[in-house]
Amino acid sequence: MNAPRTNLPVDPARIADVIDGLAAITEPDRPYTRRAFTALYPAGRAFVEQRFQAAGLETRIDAVGNLIGRRPGKVPALGTIMLGSHSDTVPDGGRFDGIAGVAAALEVARSLADRGVALDHDLEIVDFLAEEVSIFGVSCIGSRGMAGVLPEEWLSRQSGELTLAEGIRQAGGDPAQLAAGARTDIRAFMELHIEQGPVLEEEKFDIGVVTAIAGITRIEIVVDGRADHAGTTPMGGRADALAAAARLVTGVEALAKSLAGGRFHFTATVGEFSIEPNAANVVPSRARLLVDARAEERAMMELFANSLDQLTEQIARETKTTIATPRRISDNPPTPADRMLVGVLDAACITAGASNRRIVSGAGHDTAWMARATRSAMIFVPCRGGRSHAPEEWAENDDIAMGAAVLLHAVIQLDRDLQSQEPQNVIQENG
Structure with a gap:
């Protein structure tokens, strides 16, 4: 120009x-x-x-x-x-x-x-x-x-x-x-x-x-909680899949920002998100996230994936939910x-x-x-x-x-x- x-x-x-x-x-x-x-x-x-x-x-x-x-x-x-x-x-x-x-x-x-x-x-x-x-x-x-x-x-x-x-x-x-x-x-x-x-x-x-x-890797994460009445279940007794998933979304963003601060290109986005039963008066029982991660260097993608595994284990423990090991849906170098x-x-x-x-x-x-x-x-x-x-x-x-x-x-x-x-x-x- x-x-x-x-x-x-x-x-x-x-x-x-x-x-x-x-x-x-x-x-x-x-x-x-x-x-x-x-x-x-x-x-x-x-x-x-x-x-x-x-x-x-x-x-x-x-x-x-x-x-x-x-x-x-x-x-x-x-x-x-x-x-x-x-x-x-x-x-x-x-x-x-x-x-x-x-x-x-x-x-x-x-x-x-x-x-x-x-x-x-x-x-x-x-x-x-x-x-x-x-x-x-x-x-x-x-x-x-x-x-x-x-x-x-x-x-x-x-x-x-x-x-x-x-x-x-x-x-x-x-x-x-x-x-x-x-x-x-x-x-x-x-x-x-x-x-x-x-x-x-x-x-x-x-x-x-x-x-x-950049290589593109898409990772699916499924969070399983427990459906309960939204008005009668005490806050401390819930296994809210959406609350756990929300922490995952912000965690993915934080991980991506830490990796993107160097000389190599890296991005990660939660581009798909769904919850069940998706009703206003029910504590969510399940959430599904699809992460789109892109890396110039393969080593950065592996570091991100390993960190994501650790993050899901931590959030599952702290939220009384079950989070399956993140699954790679597609993985192009x-x-x-x-x-x-x-x-x-x-x-x-x-x-x-x-x-x-x-x-x-x-x-x-x-x-x-x-x-x-x-x-x-x-x-x-x-x-x-x-x-x-x-x-x-x-x-x-x-x-x-x-x-x-x-x-x-x-x-x-x-x-x-x-x-x-x-x-x-x-x-x-x-x-």
Whole structure:
């Protein structure tokens, strides 16, 4: 946001055309709502495909339902450099989340054509299927499938009468070919995204070069007390599940704040909470909490989980309740960015005249799954007030254009540098 926006090697108006065009394809009275597997999603996809084709890209939909635009390279045997993000949204708030990354990636392809730059590698622009949590309750379907790590049992998940397998077919994919469709030719993947946080705007940086995507662990805690009459049971004789759960909520916050005070990123939130019997005149007999914890370093997550175990034991003793050992519902480790790509992106910022800082992503992204298959990295651009997943989500088009310029310089550099690097195309465990 400090660098001048003149003489950029990209066209901001073309980026705005894509973002504005998708913003107009939304559910009535629900701004920027275009969820995967719903009636409006194909219209958004058709719009993106038309823009891909107008830019001279060869389009196809792969087995898992990702829309891909290809610009052939001079030496296809070298493999593919891939850019992209997603065009699906959360309900009521997805004007830039994902969409900015697709628009910026497309602009890189257009700008290469404008400049007459012929890459040795193939360049592919991807619109991943269902990055956001879908109607099937799962996310990052397209990137998991491309990396070959989409769980087969997910295909039978249902939303109403529709299965995920049928949803993928409706999106143009072929679930029967998922295993054969895992990509091994991608030499590098990069994604532009709005920050979804306030750091770049507050510190006045143009670009955040992402060094890691935080691991996400979700932990369920169930507190069992005893239902009693709210008016006749003495305060000292109760086993109030809600009172115990309230202490857990504030305890989670205190633990998270103590871990977040250092140099590594850490957050924890009680995002789901329910009680039984949920009646005004009954002492609560049960409470359920779901903790969302995110850590840049795995050791911090383990420290948090161990501390949480101790906290639940202490609160159970002091409140006469029973609290089962906290149970991990899901547990994804952190994803470090590829060091080579981080260096290339740092250098591309200098070439583009963009101020930049290193940053950690506290949100999940398709990049985390692509890192299972190839070198992967991300850049962030500022967003107003750090707001995201809300109708107020906003990023300045000039900031997105600066990000596209960084990607353009990075692609040109990578086209040279990757020819001296060993391929990293074996699917491996993250972290």
